[in-house]
Amino acid sequence: MAFSALAACSAGPSNRPVIAVHGGDEESAQAAAPTGPREIPPLDEYDRNALDWADCTDATRLRMGDTAPAGSSTYECARVNVRLDAPSRPGRGTLGIAVLRVGTGASPLVVVGDPGGEPGTLKAARLAASLPASVLSTFTLIGVDRRGTGKSDGVQCVPDLARVGIVESDPASETQDALLEDIGRASQECVLDLENRLTAVDSWRTAADLEQLRDKLGVAHLNALGVGDGSKVLTLYASRYPDRIGRMVFDGAPDPTLDSQGVAESRAVAAESTFEAFGKDCVVRSCPLGADATGRFTALLSKLRVKPLRGNDFDLTPGTATVAVLAGLADRAAWPALADALVAAEGGDGAKLGDLIRSYVVERDDNPPRLDAGLITGCNDTVVRIPPERVATITQDWRGKHPLFGAYFARQLLSCGPFPVPQPAKVPQLTSAPPIVVVTTSGDPVTPQSGSERAAQALPAGIAIGWQGAGHSAIPVSACATAAATEFLVNGTTPTSGTVCPP
Incomplete structure (x- = not known):
């Protein structure tokens, strides 16, 4: 998930999404918004035939490649036509959104992820192999490839050489010229290639896509699981359509209080802390990196x-x-593979480290490169543009503070x-909502x-569950956090805010 971090950090926090287009649906939602404390809404049955679903099991396993989960799960896919709603053509145009369903439950649980991370359809397929059985019997997971990602008319506009140049750029370089040229x-190419679509790929419009999906599924409330930046989309959804908030769980959520520079530095600090945890884990496991993972990594960079x-x-x-190390740190299950990849690179074999980020850089397993959508969404989600001269100063400062x-x-x-x-x-203020569970992770380098x-504190009824582990997302890695989320989603049982889950 390194590029989800990259795009979000370059773009900064997105608590002010772009271009509000107030259509009739949104205005009526605001007019009907309740006030005061809210109860957890009941679960609704969805119309299983509302979309033109077709089996996509083999194609989905192909997209997941060698990492496809074991088991006999079957997947069905469909497309939803939503309003493009570009700033130059408000309310007009259409865009195809890809969705996948898995599970037998009568109620839908929508899965939304990071724009530069694994597409939501694949995330839902993986979750189905590891979530408690009660979730899959209560809900049908509906994975969404948010606009611009995966199969949802995915954007692929960055020239190959520029994309490679951005990723290969040495953070220790004394000059920014080559990186600026690639950016x-x-x-230039994305503006020319995407035209109206470019400025329509953002979190604000993704929230509206979810509302159109909810309507097509025929349910009164949107039940959803947001991973990382997907939680920001659900926060926007809650603000725009407060009377349609269902049972929502945020697995990691961006900080709504910091500016872009603050968000970037907070992630640098978190990444350093997560790498320290990775090093300690290496010692406990007697991994091939030995007791000095930091020294070995910095020596490899040199x-x-x-x-x-x-x-x-x-x-x-x-x-x-x-970038490969950041991707490995974000996936707790990949830490052993990350250690092996670093040792292999020391010996002259860079393939294993490269595999950790290949999906971000090149088209792979029938998926477009993830860098493009993460970059465009991040830049459309913020008005902040920091001059290169200022970035050079910040880089020099952070190089010393966060080596x-x-x-x-920076x-x-x-x-x-x-x-x-x-x-x-202008994002409507969310003043009333049912409880929303926010799962935090102590060693999360992305959120x-x-x-x-x-x-969580910014939500009217946010409930924070803290996992003391490491990686980007605690569900389903932490049994404690997963159990709390399951009880909330399935039974409407509200966990105690401030609950701490062990590593």
Whole structure:
């Protein structure tokens, strides 16, 4: 999930999404919004035949590649036509959104993820293999490839050389010129290629897509699981359609209180802390990195700085190695593989580290590169553009304060510079809502725990469940957090806010 972090950090916090288009549906939703405390809504049965579902089991397993979960789950896929609603053509145009369903439950549970992470359809397929059986008998998981990602008319506009150049860029470089040139190429080509679609790929409109999906499914409330940045989309949904909030769980949530620079630095701090936890885990497991994971990693970067390891699609440079490590840190289950990949790179084999980020850089297993959608969504979600001269100063400062990842996150602040600046939407204030469970993770390098806690506090009835583990997302990794979320979703049992789950 490294590029979900990259895009969000370069774009900064998105508590002011772009271009509010107030259609009749939204206005009526606001007029009907209740006031005061809200009860957890009942579960509704959905219309299983509302969409043109077709079996897509083999195609979905192909998209997941070698990491497809074991088991006999079957998947069905469909498409939903939603309003494109570009700023230049408000309320007009259409866009195809890909959805996948798995499970036998009568109620839908929509799964929304990070724009630069694994598409929501695949995330739902994986969750179905690991969530408690009661979830799959109560709900049908509906994974959504949010606009611009996966099979939802996915955006793929960044030139291959520019995409590779962005990822290969060395965070320790004394000059930003090459990175700025690649970002400029990306912006120029995406503006030309996507035209009206470019400025319509954002979280504000993704929230409206979910409302159209809810309506098509024929249910009164949207039940949903948001992972990382997907939680921000659900927060916007709750603000726009408060009377349609169902049972919602946020598994990690962006900090709504910090500016772009603050968000980037908080992620640098969290990534350093997570790498420290990774190093301690190595010692406990007697992993091949030994007792000095930090020293071995920094030595590898120095070695790659002198002689990169050549690859078929991209080279293993200090930049790609850094992004690969961030991707590995975000996936707790991948820590053993990350340690093995670092040792292999020390020996001259960069393929294993490269595999950790290949899906972000190149088209793979019938999925478009994830960098493009993450970059565009992040830049459309913020009006902030930080001048290169200022970024250079920040980079120098963070290089000293956060030696492993500070320079990397600082340089991501350049990413939105040449992209069009959106006009901020006026987000309706959410003053009343049923309980929403926010699961935080102490070692989350993508949505740091402190920011997720503040996201819970900003909700009218936010309930924070803290997992003391590490990685991006606690469900289903933490049995404790998963049990609390399951009880809330299935039985409407509200957990105690402030509950702490062990590592």
